[in-house]
Amino acid sequence: MSIYVLYCRAGFEKDCAAEIQARSTDVEMFGFCRLKDNQGFVEFEVSEPEAGLLFKKIKLRDLVFTRQWIRLIEKLTDLPEKNRLSPILDVIADNKYGDLRLEYPDTNSGKEIANFAKKFTVPLRQALKQKNQLKDKHSKILHLFLFDSSNIWIGISYQSNNSPWNMGIQRLRFPSKAPSRSTLKLEEAFHHFIPKDEWQTRLASGLQAVDLGAAPGGWTYQLVQQSMMVIAIDNGPMAESLMETGQVRHYREDGFKFEPKKNQIYWLVCDMVEKPDRVGQLMCKWVMNSWCKEAIFNLKLPMKQRFQNLETVRNAMLETLYTSGKQFRLEIKHLYHDREEVTCLLRMV
Numbered sequence: 001m002s003i004y005v006l007y008c009r010a011g012f013e014k015d016c017a018a019e020i021q022a023r024s025t026d027v028e029m030f031g032f033c034r035l036k037d038n039q040g041f042v043e044f045e046v047s048e049p050e051a052g053l054l055f056k057k058i059k060l061r062d063l064v065f066t067r068q069w070i071r072l073i074e075k076l077t078d079l080p081e082k083n084r085l086s087p088i089l090d091v092i093a094d095n096k097y098g099d100l101r102l103e104y105p106d107t108n109s110g111k112e113i114a115n116f117a118k119k120f121t122v123p124l125r126q127a128l129k130q131k132n133q134l135k136d137k138h139s140k141i142l143h144l145f146l147f148d149s150s151n152i153w154i155g156i157s158y159q160s161n162n163s164p165w166n167m168g169i170q171r172l173r174f175p176s177k178a179p180s181r182s183t184l185k186l187e188e189a190f191h192h193f194i195p196k197d198e199w200q201t202r203l204a205s206g207l208q209a210v211d212l213g214a215a216p217g218g219w220t221y222q223l224v225q226q227s228m229m230v231i232a233i234d235n236g237p238m239a240e241s242l243m244e245t246g247q248v249r250h251y252r253e254d255g256f257k258f259e260p261k262k263n264q265i266y267w268l269v270c271d272m273v274e275k276p277d278r279v280g281q282l283m284c285k286w287v288m289n290s291w292c293k294e295a296i297f298n299l300k301l302p303m304k305q306r307f308q309n310l311e312t313v314r315n316a317m318l319e320t321l322y323t324s325g326k327q328f329r330l331e332i333k334h335l336y337h338d339r340e341e342v343t344c345l346l347r348m349v
């Protein structure tokens with residue numbers, strides 16, 4: 001049996017657990033989860049004939065509710081205050097790693113350990129460097145998952161199938177000129193879904209975009225920042241600062257009825273607060289009609305069984321898309337800046 005620790009947003013443990021159970025069953029790996037509400041992570045114990053098989057069979061990108069995952073090596077408890085380092089170094093032995101990350105659950109109590117984690121990184125990194133155990137190019141990453149200064153879990157992940165961010169969280173600075181905090185959702189989505197070397201083409205200046213449910217303009221702000229021309233659809237008012245850029249046209253229309261005049265739109269983005277199946281089908285319609293090339297949208301999940309509801313919406317979308325006979329890609333992630341919602345990318349390929 002192996003234990004994997006899956007990090008998630010506090011309050012989403014059941015969704016994270018239901019998802020890993022479903023996806024592992026899909027690849028004929030069977031296990032069970034241990035979790036407590038609001039602890040910010042899930043333990044998944046799985047029977048695997050070969051250590052790390054789960055990492056080979058499932059891609060982190062395909063898991064919606066897991067931010068980061070590690071394969072547990074050891075749970076260290078009651079570490080002696082005067083010498084915490086030795087028991088940790090004993091576990092690490094002579095193994096080599098690409099990098100070291102000190103992490104903790106993304107909860108209020110987890111945050112209390114942040115300062116200790118920062119300080120403790122220094123001697124640990126030094127000790128590993130002295131023994132030549134940190135090698136840039138090594139694909140294995142060493143994770144220490146801290147509960148307090150004496151209870152620390154040790155695990156590993158692989159650079160080819162993990163989140164590059166500490167704790168799986170991409171931290172972004174709120175742009176002070178953006179009209180709403182929602183802006184960070186779209187910025188994070190750009191970083192998550194679009195590889196940096198494709199920004200020049202997929203987020204190129206001059207591209208045309210439509211923003212459904214745009215007011216007051218946090219998402220439009222991101223598109224304007226990329227020098228795009230934006231059609232903003234919303235009955236509510238758009239921030240004056242955005243209208244003054246000359247890059248935004250605002251129409252007070254129903255986002256479900258609006259149709260673009262010419263097929264010149266590259267991006268459709270949508271943050272309308274609506275039933276997720278309705279939004280999902282609207283996005284399929286846009287992409288299948290070639291009204292846009294790519295769509296980034298939010299599916300709001302205010303219900304209890306978020307994973308199960310999302311599966312229903314996703315399956316209905318896939319069914320609709322298959323009838324088009326075209327190739328498409330649908331990616332879904334519960335981003336750090338998402339609350340009771342997930343963010344999706346849909347594009348024809």
Ligand SMILES: C[S@@+](CC[C@H](N)C(=O)[O-])C[C@H]1O[C@@H](n2cnc3c(N)ncnc32)[C@H](O)[C@@H]1O
Pocket residue numbers: 179180181182183212213214215216217218219220233234235236253254255256271272273274
């Ligand atoms: C969460 S807010 C959008 C926030 C926006 N993305 C931002 O960053 O500032 C949802 C918006 O959707 C709009 N909305 C809801 N239903 C709509 C519809 N059927 N057509 C157009 N807009 C709609 C609401 O008026 C509201 O302004």
